[in-house]
Each structure stands twice: as structure tokens, then as C-alpha cells.
Amino acid sequence: xxxxxxxxxxxxxxxxxxxxxxxxxxxxxxxxxxxxxxxxxxxxxxxxxxxxxxxxxxxxxxxxxxxxxxxxxxxxxxxxxxxxxxxxxxxxxxxxxxxxxxxxxxxxx
Amino acid sequence: xxxxxxxxxxxxxxxxxxxxxxxxxxxxxxxxxxxxxxxxxxxxxxxxxxxxxxxxxxxxxxxxxxxxxxxxxxxxxxxxxxxxxxxxxxxxxxxxxxxxxxxxxxxxxxxxx
Numbered sequence: 001x002x003x004x005x006x007x008x009x010x011x012x013x014x015x016x017x018x019x020x021x022x023x024x025x026x027x028x029x030x031x032x033x034x035x036x037x038x039x040x041x042x043x044x045x046x047x048x049x050x051x052x053x054x055x056x057x058x059x060x061x062x063x064x065x066x067x068x069x070x071x072x073x074x075x076x077x078x079x080x081x082x083x084x085x086x087x088x089x090x091x092x093x094x095x096x097x098x099x100x101x102x103x104x105x106x107x108x109x
Numbered sequence: 110x111x112x113x114x115x116x117x118x119x120x121x122x123x124x125x126x127x128x129x130x131x132x133x134x135x136x137x138x139x140x141x142x143x144x145x146x147x148x149x150x151x152x153x154x155x156x157x158x159x160x161x162x163x164x165x166x167x168x169x170x171x172x173x174x175x176x177x178x179x180x181x182x183x184x185x186x187x188x189x190x191x192x193x194x195x196x197x198x199x200x201x202x203x204x205x206x207x208x209x210x211x212x213x214x215x216x217x218x219x220x221x222x
Contacts, residue, residue, distance in 0.1 A: 034211075036211075043115065044153075044204075046212070091211075
């Protein structure tokens with residue numbers, strides 16, 4: 001079946017630290033991959049996506065590369081800010097979306 | 110990007126009453142919308158897939174008579190929580206699919222007293 005596994009949180013980082021949130025997937029085929037972000041009390045917003053192997057999605061300093069050989073789509077940011085504090089969801093899509101459990105990130109000044 | 114508007118954002122109701130949540134796609138036509146439920150500090154649980162002009166498809170374990178979904182037009186889907194009880198208190202999120210992406214509403218926090 002199709003599924004997404006995300007690293008468990010919560011993650012707490014100091015401002016300007018490097019961020020990695022691991023995401024691996026299991027899929028019967030080649031799905032599109034997404035990262036969504038949820039700020040406190042809000043719905044989800046698309047952060048970035050990649051639709052095929054070796055694609056790199058990027059937005060707001062965040063990046064993730066679609067790695068077919070390792071079935072991974074790890075989220076990275078070189079220097080996090082307090083405003084990045086949120087819950088991050090990895091997802092894959094075929095006919096429907098499959099979400100990971102979410103990783104809570106808190107960035108402290 | 111596309112916009113999905115959800116209303117109300119917060120609602121408090123008494124046990125036994127019904128509550129309707131609206132989900133509108135503002136700048137695209139969504140033949141399919143999805144309703145999720147999110148418990149505190151947990152992931153999204155897909156409740157049902159709402160198809161314009163036809164019956165919704167419910168996920169296993171979701172009571173279709175309690176969570177009524179109507180998708181009357183290409184831009185509007187509604188979720189009605191009937192005879193709400195405190196255990197129905199949760200954050201409900203809708204989404205519409207457009208161009209291969211999912212666009213989410215802002216979410217509705219339901220509190221049943």
C-alpha cells in the first residue's frame with residue numbers, strides 16, 4: 001500500500017540552526033510528493049512539491065529533493081527563524097493524498 | 110495559489126444540536142473535495158471524499174449518518190455534524206483538489222459542550 005513515514009517530533013531548534021525533517025514513503029509507482037505546513041490554529045498550506053524523481057522543490061528557504069532510490073523526500077532549511085515554528089506534514093499523492101503524522105517544529109530565539 | 114474558504118472557523122454548540130460547516134473553492138472548480146478531522150497533535154484523518162452531484166464516499170469507521178456531506182455545486186461542499194456530542198469536538202479541515210494539488214481551508218474548530 002501507499003504510506004508516508006515522518007520523523008517524530010517535537011523538534012526544537014535555536015534560531016539560525018539547520019533543519020532536517022526526514023520523510024520516507026512507500027508507494028506502488030511514482031507518486032507526487034509534497035510538504036505542507038500548518039501554523040497554529042490554521043489549515044494546511046502547501047510549502048513545496050516535486051512531481052518526479054530528482055526534482056527539487058523549494059520555497060521560503062525550504063528545500064526537498066525527490067529521491068527515488070531511497071524513497072525519501074527530506075525537508076531542509078539552512079537557517080530557521082522563529083516564524084518557521086509550525087507543524088510540517090509530508091504527503092504523497094496518486095488518486096488521493098496520504099499524509100505523514102506531522103512533525104512539530106519550535107524555533108526559539 | 111487557489112483558495113479554499115471554510116466557515117465558520119470556530120463554533121461552539123450544545124450537545125444534541127447539529128452544526129454545518131461550509132467549504133468553498135473560491136477561484137477554481139472542485140469536483141472532488143475532502144473532509145479531514147484532526148485531533149490535537151495528530152495527523153489528518155480522512156473522513157470522506159465529497160463528489161459533486163453524487164454521494165460522498167466515507168472512510169471505514171466514519172458514521173455517514175452522523176457526518177452528513179453534501180456537494181451540491183462545483184464550489185461548495187458542506188459537512189453537517191448531526192446530534193453532536195462532546196467526543197465530536199475536533200478540528201475539521203476541508204480541501205479541494207485542483208491541478209494535482211490539494212488546497213486546504215482554514216479549518217473549523219468545533220467544541221461541543
